[in-house]
Amino acid sequence: MQNNSRTPLYLQIQEYYKNQISSKKLSEHEKIPPEREIMEKFNVSRITVANALAELAKEGWIYRIPGKGSFVQEGILSLTNESTTSDLEGNTLLNVSPQIPIGRKMIGLIMPSVEDFFAIRLISGINKVLNQTDYYLVIMLSHNSKETEREAIRELLRMQVVGLFIFPIDAETYNDDILELKVRHFPFVLIDRYLPGVETNYVNSDNVYGAKLAVSHLWELGHRDIAICSDSALPTITVGDRIKGYMDVLKEKGAMINPSLILTDFRVDYGNLDDDHPLYRFIATRYASAYVTLNAKLGLHISRVAKRIGLDVPEDISILTFDDPSSGYDEFGVYTHISQSEQEMGQEAAKVLVELLDDRKNKTFLDYKKINLTPKLIVKETTGVFNELKK
Known part of the structure; x- marks a missing residue:
């Protein structure tokens, strides 16, 4: 389908399905095509499709059933027919005032990227809480750069935000x-990270326990050569906690810790399947029968490498990711993963920050809030019983 370059792609998708519903080409409770089909139709990424469907659901055009897909909402046609011509005439850019809603105050969110569904679900959780308050969210990306993160903090302060959410970059310091x-007692909440030795408010997932869940699941399936992989060569607190959980389980099982199965000293070019890359070469040796990846993107990459080598998942190797690589809105979520409940993480962070801001208004200051959410193991199709004959 031809794209109108002047209109954002997710808006094009929204308008297309609104027209399909308004013209009765899609009827009440009829299923919207699956994400994969929409991706092909509009030549867009899955994240773009997920954004469009999320907005359609938020506006009441569709509803979702986990594992089954999206469907046209009942009664939406009668609601859309109530819109009058005068309403439409007023809904133009010429009539839109670029002002901030009266009385609402700005909160900033700084995070490395919004390239995955973890970020989308996290932001959704924050907005779910802030939409019920007098605060609104402004997002800046650090692109995993310490300097960019610093500039984002300063720029948001210049914009007079009243509080900050910070998803710190991967860095040694x-x-x-x-x-x-x-030091300035400025209200902020760290998300998905905490700073060792520094007392701050944070909302995090219990990474040690998450890794224990992952390794225990694979062990129960008969796997003994279990690799744990990170695409960051930096010794971050998140990576360190997950490796600790990995080693703790192996010690509990009486197994030796094999350093060659802890794969962290490399970076990945996700746009390139380089057969000279150390991770590619390692997978090709079939030294490990199962992989725990510390983010969803790396799990997808290992799956692509395995396919190119000629390995089947999970018959030849099992893959378990931290976070769900899929949107969670369609039937194509196949990866066994550790769910960090990122939407809940966003909601809890927002509640903490709103409470901090209320405390400042009332000139009362509470102790630091340190919230560790309990991750969950979600078993899908990418982990299977170890097969000695396939080794």
């Missing part, structure tokens, strides 16, 4: 500007 925020 934290940003000095975060420490300065603490």
Whole structure:
């Protein structure tokens, strides 16, 4: 389908399905095509499709049934027919005032990227809480750069945000500007990270326990050569906690810790399946029968490498990811994964920050809030029983 370059792709998808519903080409309770089909139709990424469907659901055009898909909402036609011509005439850019809603105050969110569904679900959780308050969200990306993260903090302060959510970058040391925020008693909440030795408010997932769930599941399936993989060569607190959980389970099982199965000293070019890359070469040796990846994107990459080599998942190798690579809105979620409940993480972070801001208004200051959410193992199709004959 031809794309109108002037209109964002997710808006094009929204308008297309609104027209399909309004013209009765799609009737009440009729299923919307699956994400994969929409991706092909509009030549867009799955994240773009997920954004479009999320907005359609939020506006009441469709509803979702997990594992089954999206469907046209009952009664939506009668609601759309109530829109009058005068309503449409007023809904133009010429009539839109670029002002901030009166009384609402700005909160900033700084995060490395929004390239995966983890980020989308996290932001959704934050907005779910903030939409019920007098605050609204502004997002800036650090692109995993310490300098960009620093500039984002300073720019948001110049914009007079009243509070910050910070998803710190992967780095050996934290940003000095975060420490300065603490010294100045500026309200902020760290998300998905905490800073060792520094008292702050944070909402995190229990990464040690998450890794224990992952390794225990694979062990029960008969796997003994279990690799744990990160695409960051930096010794971050998240990676460190997950490797600790990995090693703790192996010690409990009486197994030796094999350093060659801890794969962290490399970076991945996700746009390239390089057969000279150390991870590619390692998978080809079939030294490990199962892989725990510390993010969903790396799990997808290993799956592509396995396919190119001629390995079947899960018959030849099992793959278990941290976070779900799929949107969670369609029937194509096949990866066994550790769910960190990222939407809940966003909601809890927003609740903590709103409470901090209320405390400042009332001139009362509570102790630091440190919330560790309990991750869950979601078993799908990418992990299977170890087969000695396939080794």
